[in-house]
Amino acid sequence: MLPAPAFAFVDLETTGTRADADRITEIGIVRVDVEQDSARVAEWSTLVDPQVPIPAAIQALTGITDAMVAAAPTFSTIAGDVSRMLTGCVFVAHNARFDYGFLKHAFARLERTFAARVLCTVRLSRRMFPDARGHGLDALIARHRLDVTERHRALGDARAVWSFVQLLYRDFEREHVDAAIKRILGIPSLPPQLAPDAIDALPESPGVYLFYGDNPLPLYIGKSINLRERVGAHFSQDWRSETDLRLSQEIRRIDYEETAGELGALLREAVLVKSRMPAYNRALRQKVEAGIVRLDHGLPQFIGALGVEPPDMNGAYGPFSSRAAFRATLRELAGEHRLCWRRLHLERRPEGPCFARQLHRCNGVCVGEEVPAAHDDRLGRALAPFAIPRWPAAGAALVRERAATGERVDVHVIRDWCWLGTASDDGELAALAEAPQRAAFDPDVTRLLVRRYRAGTLALTPFARPSALAAHADDAGDQSFADACAATTSATQAVSRFA
Numbered sequence: 001m002l003p004a005p006a007f008a009f010v011d012l013e014t015t016g017t018r019a020d021a022d023r024i025t026e027i028g029i030v031r032v033d034v035e036q037d038s039a040r041v042a043e044w045s046t047l048v049d050p051q052v053p054i055p056a057a058i059q060a061l062t063g064i065t066d067a068m069v070a071a072a073p074t075f076s077t078i079a080g081d082v083s084r085m086l087t088g089c090v091f092v093a094h095n096a097r098f099d100y101g102f103l104k105h106a107f108a109r110l111e112r113t114f115a116a117r118v119l120c121t122v123r124l125s126r127r128m129f130p131d132a133r134g135h136g137l138d139a140l141i142a143r144h145r146l147d148v149t150e151r152h153r154a155l156g157d158a159r160a161v162w163s164f165v166q167l168l169y170r171d172f173e174r175e176h177v178d179a180a181i182k183r184i185l186g187i188p189s190l191p192p193q194l195a196p197d198a199i200d201a202l203p204e205s206p207g208v209y210l211f212y213g214d215n216p217l218p219l220y221i222g223k224s225i226n227l228r229e230r231v232g233a234h235f236s237q238d239w240r241s242e243t244d245l246r247l248s249q250e251i252r253r254i255d256y257e258e259t260a261g262e263l264g265a266l267l268r269e270a271v272l273v274k275s276r277m278p279a280y281n282r283a284l285r286q287k288v289e290a291g292i293v294r295l296d297h298g299l300p301q302f303i304g305a306l307g308v309e310p311p312d313m314n315g316a317y318g319p320f321s322s323r324a325a326f327r328a329t330l331r332e333l334a335g336e337h338r339l340c341w342r343r344l345h346l347e348r349r350p351e352g353p354c355f356a357r358q359l360h361r362c363n364g365v366c367v368g369e370e371v372p373a374a375h376d377d378r379l380g381r382a383l384a385p386f387a388i389p390r391w392p393a394a395g396a397a398l399v400r401e402r403a404a405t406g407e408r409v410d411v412h413v414i415r416d417w418c419w420l421g422t423a424s425d426d427g428e429l430a431a432l433a434e435a436p437q438r439a440a441f442d443p444d445v446t447r448l449l450v451r452r453y454r455a456g457t458l459a460l461t462p463f464a465r466p467s468a469l470a471a472h473a474d475d476a477g478d479q480s481f482a483d484a485c486a487a488t489t490s491a492t493q494a495v496s497r498f499a
Helices: 056-062 075-086 096-109 121-128 137-144 154-171 174-185 227-234 242-250 262-276 323-337 372-386 426-434 443-455 473-486
Strands: 006-014 024-035 038-047 090-093 118-120 207-212 218-224 253-258 291-296 299-304 317-320 397-402 409-415 418-423
Touching (some): 006 075, 006 154, 096 118, 121 174, 137 154, 218 227, 218 262, 227 253, 299 323, 418 426
Antiparallel strands (some): 024 038
């Protein structure tokens, strides 16, 4: 029985649900070593001193009190024993992400790694009993009449999970159970509240995905070139992220939008995050503190995001995430290029040598030993790597992106390093052609587009906007989008005629 040499049925009791902040109070392990057609079973358990108070609600649930763990060993004391019990085993637990995540964090605090193949018996129950209602441990105990003497104690629950697996081998053909276990070991462990086919329903194509909880606003928005694989990684049994654990507890459904390629997914993610404000996306949220820098008579002037008009980016530098980030960059450049702190407004000293001059790191414009024009020219050269390229088209431009399968083509419309929208058919392209050709400044979108342009991977073609487009939509519309999709990716040739 069991399609692996050794299995460890594990259950933990803890002070809460957050693996990064809460602590283990009890560990129970039932280790099963498979020997041909028999199994050698060893049990091990111990209370653990969490070194923090146990909340009253947790004490009431588990029966484990502060007094009980006061004399118990800390995890650091028993880490070696735990490691020996689990070495070489498939890690088996009910809602395994929880227990596995706590152990990974506990070992990480000791600067030790812990990794194992993980079998979640919630998934196993779902696969073996697809029509059953409820797959929590209480439901399994009641439905299968499992003999459990210490519910909500670590060893008692670990025994219950072991009893459930034994029951499967009694009631089903061995090959059937083995196949189910092997399949689960190779695929993500979904939270019990998600539909069993939540991952299988996702395409293996680029796009953005949205995780929803009980509220209409998403919990998290992400992007990937393979939606099924990336979403599955959030629910990987080799759990690493506290955010992923919290998402697994709150998520109720998954939605997605396909794109032709990575660029479309990146653009869509940046805009969706700012418009929908998901709770767990912080890096891409609206960045009103971001901005660009222009030189005014040789001196840098920071313009905040709300004051940036897209055409202003011609001849500007950035984008920078904040004024403070730009000032930090300016200090580094001042040191490298012997620039004056006072002329750069990095200090308020009204007269005399600036701080950098006192350290012999300024050429002396502050004391009249360098003409301002020479200093400002050196500043321009220092900022050159941060220069936003001049927009190369007279108006909007197109970027064609074809899916790897060749079945989908998206045409992104861009102007002044801002994304105006994406068309997947002639109607959408016509709407973009007739829409106002302006978009709000988005530092993340601008940074993405400029980076690709500099690397030579953003091929722009001018976007013709004939006024007759709408009138000729019936007889020329399909050809219009086809022409746009088939157009050369050279930046020097127009897309094609639309009318």
